[in-house]
Amino acid sequence: MIPLTRNLSFAFSVALIVATSLTQAHTEDTPPTAMKMAMKPGPALAATAAFDAEGTLWAVRSEAGHILLQSSQDAGSHWSPSVKINAEPESIAAEGDGSPKLALGPQGELYVTWTKPMTKPYTGEVRFARSLDRGKTFSPPLTVHADRQEITHRFDALAVTGSGQIVVAWIDKRDLEQTKKNATDYRGAAVYFAVSDDRGATFRGDYRLADHSCECCRIALRVDGNHEVIAFWRHVFEPDIRDHALARFSTDGTVKEFRRATFDEWHVDGCPHHGPAIARDARGRLHAVWFTGAEGKAGVYYGRLIDGAVAAQRKVGAGTAAHADLAVTGRRVALAWKEFDGQRTQLFGEVSDDGGEHWRRIALAQADGPSDHPRLLVRGNDFHVLWNTEKEPMRVVALK
């Protein structure tokens, strides 16, 4: 185009500018016919749920610019009608690793986070809303981070400590943007977090947890005592190794520990869109599941994270196993993942009653159509799996 315009008259250049803006307007407003015919967007499948202390199951997902809340008194067999958490519709990123999040406070408070994409590609804000009356009303959404640049703040993760403090972590590109200005290089993105001491009325931060995270995978966040939290995420170790890092931090904003936690040596400059899960059992063992695409060993893995190594690392499921979740109650450990077999998607679970020494595998469900990642839920000593599928929405199965 540029060589062409060089030889044109001024009048023609003006016509070109007008025409260009007309063309742009056209492409913004009207999707091409071929796409219109073949594709119809439905409600987002990404859903998250949690049991409260009384056994009510609460769940969030998104549709048409709203985060929707539902509850169930019978572990997901029947669901209440949906309630809109954000009264004003807004742009919401909700798919796969970027699902909305839900956590409960010690007095039954409902805390919800999600990512609101901004105009520029890859950008977003982490949003938060709370209900102090068991979901009857919600506060207007607030933005969790103090940084308001139109850059990446996405892949929110949410946890509530034993003392009731709310911790939100996310993938943040402020350091990358800064190094771009200085024309230097920066690997990946960063992980930041913020803390609320007043049941979500306000947040303080933004605290940097680590430089050089992967840009496009969920962060696994688990409370580790009254004032400490562990985070486990896909990192970018030098020069381009997308294995996982583990950090322990305090709600006062200090990082207590940072270490490499998985050692598969996956060299890749790309986006796995495939985040990990972690939980600590009653004996203090850290159980984890994650995905690696490392040459010759691509797949989902389970292992126990010990200092500088992984114990009992093994492959989970078949070759197509994907998007595993993990939960712990006491010494019991559970995994859930999905596998596509060429015809349909299968949901599998594994349970260990002895802290990960012995496992039994259970086929849980199958779906003929699109499905969300499975999400493991804990109620007392029992495990359940939320699996939101297009044909059977908000399905919950027990994992015994």
Add this chain to the structure above:
Amino acid sequence: MKRFIFSLLACGLVVVAQPAAAVELKPFDENSLAALKQEQAGRPFVLVLWSVTCVPCREELRLWNAWSNRYSAIKVVLVSTDPPQDHAAAQHMAERYADASADPRAFASDYAERLRWSIDPAWHGEVPRTYFFDAAHHAAPKSGLVDAAFVEAWLAKNSPTTKSTKGTR
């Protein structure tokens, strides 16, 4: 004069609108790869999978657009793996980094597992993901931003002997 400007405008519209219309994303469904193989029987081709949420994919698109112009004898197909709700964004990104020479398409349904299986059951969905199909259609998959030296060598090796330099702009 008014009529003169109008005709210039109309002329400009034709010139400008053409590339935009040509970058229209076509649907990629579970039969698309088989159809491509049939269409490219006995010829090498390259299948590049990308997504709007993937930062290295911008560079991947830029590179493949340039290569598809330079090595116009080898078919290159750029496929967005984004679900239908992200196709408007995919369309914008494709328009920004590619032109019609790289045959841009997008996953035709949000049953991504099924579409991925139709390409390669061993692929877990990471992007960019590139399949280098030789003339016998044996595929060499690569995950992550491609290595330019590797691609240049592959394209040179697999290009027909009468190497085309058409489209160097």
